[in-house]
Amino acid sequence: MxxxxxxxxxxxxxxxxxxxxxxxxxxxxxxxxxxxxxxxxxxxxxxxxxxxxxxxxxxxxxxxxxxxxxxxxxxxxxxxxxxxGLSKPRGRLRVASPVLFSQLAMGRIAAEFCAAHPEVTLEVMAEDRMVDLVEEQIDVAIRVNPSPVSGLVGRCFAKDRLVVVAAPAIPVPPPGVAKAVPSVVFSTFKPTHWTLDGGRLVLEPIPRITLSSFLMIRDAAVAGAGAALIPQSIAGEQLARGELVQWGTISNVEVALWVLHTSRRLPAPKVRAFVDFMCKRYPEQVLALQG
The missing domain is CATH 1.10.10.10 (Winged helix-like DNA-binding domain superfamily/Winged helix DNA-binding domain)
Incomplete structure (x- = not known):
């Protein structure tokens, strides 16, 4: 045959x-x-x-x-x-990455990876939707808390936490029963409670502003619009400068970023190189984004 x-x-x-x-x-x-x-x-x-x-x-x-x-x-x-070549990464590498991570990190990552592997041409697509790697001819996807039944394999390269923050002028509610607080929320917000630090503080967010980007939510919180639930990785600079105060961490929620590819025994050298690069870039799996 x-x-x-x-x-x-x-x-x-x-x-x-x-x-x-x-x-x-x-x-x-x-x-x-x-x-x-x-x-x-x-x-x-x-x-x-x-x-x-x-x-x-x-x-x-x-x-x-x-x-x-x-x-x-x-x-x-x-x-x-x-x-x-068995170990020489080369050719075009197409990567799909969440919009927020792409905006704050993928520019530097792309430059560093291509400098380390000059025979690779990198194409990054900022996509929050679940792209089909096979159908859309994408080599690698970066996803947050991916489903274990996605048919993809890879490695977790960084972890993040969800925190509630607010401007210093807004007083932190005392512990106890759920406290209603004016809030800046994401566009997919549904009525809920924010349980912080194992139940030490429970908040009932009352939406004042609804936005479709965590960066906009963070900036609105800095401006004093209300409490906000955002990834800790994008608030580091604002917390360090005192523009925001962290009220607590959402309990029992882990945000894990994975670099994934199709389930294959022999991934291409360029794919193996990118997976290894992402894991080495975050050796402690601590995610810190600037922007």
């Missing part, structure tokens, strides 16, 4: 059509179609049904894909690793 024909079949099946497979691989649709036809001829079965609405795997095609997808991926990755 022609291994190249099998690779092309997997490419078309994974991308859901000849057009997407052609754009993903840079190979012509005619070549991909011919390879699949050759494979069907060798096996004596039809693998893909062709219609005006696109392509669909037959039962035989689904069986072949299920049985060969893992080995085929390993073969393709091994060939890529051999071509690119």
């Amino acid at each position: 022609d291994i190249n024909a099998l690779l092309d079949f997997a490419l078309v099946a994974t991308n859901g059509g000849l057009g997407k497979a052609s754009r993903a691989s840079g190979r012509s649709k005619a070549t991909l179609s011919r390879r699949i036809s050759d494979l069907e001829e060798q096996l004596g079965v039809r693998l893909i049904e062709r219609s005006a609405r696109g392509l669909k795997l037959t039962e035989a095609g689904e069986l072949l894909m299920a049985r060969t997808e893992g080995p085929i991926n390993e073969v393709a990755e091994a060939m890529t690793a051999t071509r690119d």
Whole structure:
């Protein structure tokens, strides 16, 4: 059996059509179609049904894909690793990162990573949505508290905490039953209580201003608009200068940042290099952002 024909079949099946497979691989649709036809001829079965609405795997095609997808991926990755060099990161690396982390950290990270790996071209997309790494041809994603069932693997490189802060002029409520406090809240805010330091202080936030960015919320808090719940990593400078006072830390909530890639036994050298770089950049896993 022609291994190249099998690779092309997997490419078309994974991308859901000849057009997407052609754009993903840079190979012509005619070549991909011919390879699949050759494979069907060798096996004596039809693998893909062709219609005006696109392509669909037959039962035989689904069986072949299920049985060969893992080995085929390993073969393709091994060939890529051999071509690119077993330890030399090179080529284009596409990274999806949350908007806030991108704005405050990814510019410096990108510059430092490319200086360390001059044969890598880095493309960073600031996205808060859950990007599909395979469908959108993204190599690495940085995510906050990712779902364990996402099908991705990687490492936690930094941790953060959620804290309630306010300008010094706003008095800190005394401990006890829930205290209503004027607050600046995120756009997804729903009525709730902020329980701080294991129950030492319980607050009932009363929204005065609703904003869609933690940076805007922080700046509004500095201006005295009310208490605010924000990541501690973006308030370090304001706390140090006395522009904000930290009232407490949200109990039992950990914010973990992970660098993730598709579940593969042989990740590309550029992917391994980026994962290692992110973990070494935050050796104590303490996140501190400037902005």
